Amino acid sequence: MLRTVGVALVAGLTFAAPALAADAPAEIKIGTLYASSGRYASISMPVHYGLKLWVEQKNAEGGVYVKAFDKKIPIKLVAYDDQSNTATAATLYNQLITQDKVDLLVADSGSVLTAPAVAIARDHKMFLFDQTGTGASFFSKDNPYIALMADPVSTIWPKPVADFVSHDGPGLGIKKVAILYATNEFTGTQANAFRKFVKESGAPIEIVYDQGVPTETTNYTVIINNIANTNPDAVIHFGYAPNDIAFLRNVQDVGANFKMLFSIYAGLETELLEKNVGEKGLEHVFTYVPPQELKYSVNFGMNMDEYKAAWDKKYPDGKVEFGFNSVAGYTTALVIEKTLSVATSLDQLELRKATFSLSNQLQTLDGTFALDEMGGQIGELTPLGQLELGDHGHLKFISIYPHETATGKPVYPRP
Template sequence: MMKSRRVFAIGALCALSLVFSAGGGLLHAADVQEITIGYAVSLTGRFAVEGKETSRGYNMWVDQINGAGGLRVGNKQRKVKLTVYDDESNPSVCTKLYEKLITRDKVDLILSPWGSGINFAASAVADKYKYPIIMSSASATSIWERGFTYIFETTQLSPTMMAPWKELLQAHKDKIKKVAILFENFLFTVALNESLVQYVKEVGAELVLDEKYPLGSKDFTGLLLKAKGLNPDAVFVLNIMPASVYATRQANEVGITPKLYAVNIGPMFEEEFIGGLKDLSEKVCESGFWHPELPFEGAKKFAKEFEEKYKKKPSTDAAYAYISTQILTQAIEKAGSIEREAVNKALHSGNFKTILGPYKYDEKGINKEQRGFLCQVQNGQRKIVWPKDLANGEVQFKR
């Protein structure tokens, strides 16, 4: 009798210890069932505009998932808890934070930071520890040339993103004969420039200027005056925000008037670019990335709910973040588990539906279904103008 009491007492003590955390606090049953997902993103520093939008996209997903009772894992629903750090727009800081998320915080899964340069660093950590990472903004092709097997693309890669410009230049080669390019010194925009230069040459246009400017530049007067003297028919500014705002305003000030003026990122940030520049934003073209008018299920719904939640329209960075979580949700459901190898296998083998259309990954983690398109500001609205089967407007040349 004494022995059975002793066994019961020890068993009760062990059971009691299981409901306490290492720090001495009570662990509720719901806490044990939570899925912890971590990420670092640029909440301060030069990439904070894009980083905050990325975080908004992630948070919207979590609110939707938890509001619906949790993420479906097998025959259960489990709520999601985020662990978030500020990478300060610094790849070195980001690397350390992903090491911390994985080795100290021991999160179940991870989401990605913003930008090709920072994702280049974070993805190396993810692959090292075999954590699948769906990179919500990583277009530089060099990221995918390292033999990694735990990384997955969301954005179109730079050759795909620039391909519609080749098609447009080819279709209007009678108008666009001379091209000038200004590109930012950043992994993503350098990769875009390599693709665009190749396409300009392939269509037979004359590349009269191809100049790199420092990351984070605000003064483009000298470069724009140089371009003006060459009288280009098209000017491309391959930038990250907010460079396109400065460049577009200064282009007007120096009086450069090409037939086609395009930025890489600008009008998608409607409040900052279209709202800030007003009439100066008219007829500015842009790489498409994502648009709520694309003919994919949930695109308009996402845009509407995002605007209701954050009182602003979603940028494509917010959309890409959300797309990455759509893919992760479906991969977990397909795997029936949050075990990382199972999720990774599901990502490599699955077909996924998103607000940017279908995703099907190859062995490198590149979406085989990716497609680029172009937008232009018309009457204060960002319209899809190329290709024609996706367009809700036609390209308008400035002269």
């Protein structure tokens, strides 16, 4: 009996092995969109270039290891240009699924261009690798077809700032806080989350100014005077890069000297802000510390220095900036690579299961990859830091909070 079973098993394996190889596709199709022009081009292109760099790197090595077929398979990146147009993006996502029949679907960058993909992916039961669409409305318990790869979901992103203000703030003399934000999903949600964290902390912090302004705002002079009239101990500004540039320039123009000034993009797009605001305008500004400053130790993929070297080699013209978004694109790629090396088939729910199995296990140059049960990214948090002028007049990051990653003490009040 045992002998018969053994013979059957050997025969089965002998026939199964070639069958497995024959079933393996010639290529793994990854479908994505990018915006080469329009409003979201500046955030979309670095993300897309990060993904492209990984594809070329893997293909040069003979492909990516796919556990479902136990072999390396070349990747075909099917990428369309949505030109920052959401109606076009929706059509193109559908094209990727229904016509190109991609194996993996990767969203464009940012919440606005990710939004059309959420319902389409769900409708077609495709698991969406959401690169940087942090919108809280994307993630719900009844939608298993999405996970956020590379940025923390907007509802938790500002936690380090809120915790610093609530825990360390009173000791430093921070009692009155002003919140100013641009009224869009990304920064509006961060303002909401910050407000909620501060209130829930029970710290003796009073919010003396809380105002949203249109994202297109370019002149903050009157607003800055209004804020100054409330005598805040800290001013927290949530805006996109153009908002930060206009706000920080106007702060200098008006001559307002706020004791603490926070802005998102001083840290995320430091080079851009430095060009437009100047080193002096950014000195002592509190901001998020991006992963390229933290240089996390990794257990998968290139570390930050290796990635920077690979980026500079691949894109020597410097037309697309290396920074927070380029790291996000490569992080998405690493999650995909690891997912394929774990998933036992290319079934979309199996891909989801494989991606979720990486939570708290995968450490990339972007930090620890961690998902909540709905697919929102709760790892890869950016600590709070402060920009200081170094010896040669160049800006450098001092990590402030949480304390375990701190590299220095805050300069408060701003001189």
